[in-house]
Amino acid sequence: MELKDIKEGEGKSFEGGAHVPHYKSFTDNIPISRMAPPAEVIIPLQQHVGASCDCLVEVGDKVEVGQKIGDSDAYISAPIHASVAGTVTAIEARPHSDGGEMDSVVIETDQEHSEFVPQETRDPDEMSVDELKEAIKEAGLAGMGGAAFPTYVNINTDQPVDTLILNGAECEPFLTCDHRLMVEKADELIAGAEILMRCIGAKKTYLGIETNKMDAIEVLATKLEDRDDFEIVPLAVKYPQGYKSYLIKTITGRDVPRGARSAALGCIVRNVGTTFAAYEAVVYGKPFIERIVTVSGPVVPEPGNYIVRLGTPAEHVLREVGVDPDELEGHKVIFGGPMTGLAQSDLRVPVVKNITGVLVLPPDMVREDVSYTDCVRCGLCVERCPNWLYPNQLSILAEHGIYEKLEDWDIWDCIECGICAYVCPADRPIVHFIKRAKPIVDEM
């Protein structure tokens, strides 16, 4: 491999997108550490794309850590598990980070017995492909990078898939959880990739990593020196490099037409966090009960990459890093990255399967009163749109309620990455207009 010649920031990329300030130095050198479980966890019955789970417990039940508490017969679904040991105190609608409320299982934590202890250690090489898939399905894995699509459905494909792409781009500013995972858990990550390769029958794995993570590239390159079936692909530092379609195009050169499942293109993309979770699910039988979350922001006293139990309320996360949730007037608390994550108004919302970060932006980074003007046709959004759309047209049509024209301008191809609004000199909330119009167009 000629990785030593790669300079920081350079690498393969796609057409479109833009450089966005990283803000990663708050946490990119901080080792992963464990966050104490909260007094109670709130576990929504739906945490993934697909069908909601049926609740398997009742109020008053005692649950073990890792016990399955929700499941569904639907194909596109993933079970949910108790992330702590304790007592079910409520099954009711609770505030959710996507806005609104969602039916959730509330468990009062038994701090004494909440550590997950593996019952056995299994050797993946001695397991059949069906056993591997079953372990991943039972663990309730879902894409940890963004969309939370059930991993089992993704890998249970009968189409020939020759390529596995591990997504270590982590192109959203602030987030470093995937970065730290690659640096600290490289062996487990490689083993996880081998498990996924067996599941889908892939012969080759590409690791796409943005070159602002040179230490991760170095660690993995050393471990993969003699491997022909693994290749590290250094990626230019550009948002939204980590989006599936652009990653496939960048790494394999294959086009990704609308509606095509990535399996139909012969490759499957998995986030590095999900791959690590697949390793733990197979080897330790560990269900998806916790994940690494980057907690960061310029005013956070103890920013870091924390292993957080699913269902942990935002306010607990904030207190644990030294932020007083009652002293946040004029701040923004974001679940996810700052380009696509949602700002929360209620800090009781829980961390769920696809929450990559909890960010606190201070008032000087927050623009409360955003006034925008008409489009001046500067063309920046058109130049930067990674999907080669005309965000200017979409925003004007949506703003003026001309919904019937939006499909002519390919509104459904918009991935809502937010780069259009980021570059707009007229401050137009372009992606917000588009998001708001989509359900209306859908009804038409």
Next chain:
Amino acid sequence: MVSKLIATPPPHLKRENTVSQAMRDVVLALIPVSIVSIYFYHLYAAFLMVVCVATAVLTELIFRGAMRKKHTLHDLSAVVTGLLVALLFAPTTPWWTAVVATVLAVGVAKELMGGIGWNLFNPALFGYVATTILAPWLAFLSRDLAPLSPNFGSLDVLTQATPRAMLMQGVPLPGYGTMLLAFPGGALSETSALAVILGGAYLLYRGHINWRIPVSMIGTVFVLSLISGFDPIYDVLTGGLLLGAFFMATDWVTSPIENKGKWVFGIAIGVLVAVFRFGVGATEGVAFSILIMNTFVPFIERVTRRPSFSEPKPSPAGEDA
């Protein structure tokens, strides 16, 4: 529980670029040529600039006020339009002509079309060309307002023929170096090709304009001039081609938004300029050419529209889609 958290929609980061900053940079980019024109034309040039900028600001206030819209003076686009109108005129242009041109530019071409972003024509060029066409009907202004004209003394260069006219009449022009550096005669903006190029380079460097339009427009004129047996260097350096290529044809609102369209637009303007200059023998070729192509922008954008990244590619012959 706090309720004063800010929960506006993503993205939560914003690049620090605004329309006002871009317009401020355009004003900065116009300073070199403005200084050169004042050097040659003294108060005549300064007076025109002050009149046009003040008229532009007042016109925006009055038109937007009448339409009960908030003024947008902070975006500086009125200042830019006023300054550009002034630079399009010769120093001897009566102030009332400049006022009419500026009112038409800001009031009609921009505000009546819906404000910045909705205008079809480049406002400054529209105002300039409209007054040129309306000149016979504006004669009464000259009759009534002539006594109100300030007298800034005499200037030899004021009576000099414009470089384009000299070219047409076969009068020899000074060498390339002089023509590039500074040579009076003609509009304020025609006093120094180098100053205009400097301004254009600054806008390119700041990323406000796209290189494809000036390159295709100037390149087309150069090639067609060469083919037609004229002097391509004089054709590039005279007649406001550079100002048009860097400051007018690149106007965000009135040029195609996508790169392929920008090529088509620039080449078409270049062809029209050549037709006006070598075919018709007109001296206003650049202004007319850009305005004509402004009207074609919606059409150009329709035929050069780039398909979505997700658009399925036509499958190779013989294979099922």
